[in-house]
Amino acid sequence: MLVDDSGEVAAEVDFRKGHKRKTLVVGAVAATVKVVCQNCMAPANIDINATVRLLIVGSDDELAALAENDDGMVCVEEQVLLVDLLEDELILSMPMVGRHLDGLCTPSPALLAAQMAAEKQTAAETAKAVTNKDTYKAFAGLGALTAGMFDKKDS
Numbered sequence: 001m002l003v004d005d006s007g008e009v010a011a012e013v014d015f016r017k018g019h020k021r022k023t024l025v026v027g028a029v030a031a032t033v034k035v036v037c038q039n040c041m042a043p044a045n046i047d048i049n050a051t052v053r054l055l056i057v058g059s060d061d062e063l064a065a066l067a068e069n070d071d072g073m074v075c076v077e078e079q080v081l082l083v084d085l086l087e088d089e090l091i092l093s094m095p096m097v098g099r100h101l102d103g104l105c106t107p108s109p110a111l112l113a114a115q116m117a118a119e120k121q122t123a124a125e126t127a128k129a130v131t132n133k134d135t136y137k138a139f140a141g142l143g144a145l146t147a148g149m150f151d152k153k154d155s
């Protein structure tokens with residue numbers, strides 16, 4: 001998904017006491033990652049912003065018991081793995097298809113080659129359509145010709 005590991009991540013996280021004395025993690029994380037643009041196939045830097053608001057719970061049961069608009073995270077160990085948490089949030093915020101912002105695409109050699117190939121194919125198909133007509137006529141004539149030849153051979 002990512003072109004390489006380069007990029008920057010900035011995060012601001014606050015731990016608070018949420019309701020029922022659960023730990024509430026509130027924060028924002030911003031990252032710049034490099035992906036392959038699905039328009040032009042060139043590397044593109046995209047910004048991801050994610051907000052974090054998670055209640056830390058001790059079990060799956062507690063997680064299931066959370067209110068519908070509360071996001072939770074099961075954490076059975078003493079320490080919350082903050083990096084994992086932030087990484088998860090970032091991954092969730094990644095666009096499904098990475099691409100440059102409008103107008104920022106650079107025509108890459110690969111794209112140009114693909115376009116040229118597509119044009120060539122269209123041209124070839126047009127040529128083929130024309131050839132098919134001619135071929136049909138040519139075969140009609142050939143059929144009559146060969147029929148005569150076989151007749152001669154057989155008799």
Ligand SMILES: [Zn+2]
Pocket residue numbers: 037038039040041042044099100104105106
């Ligand atoms: Zn692009």
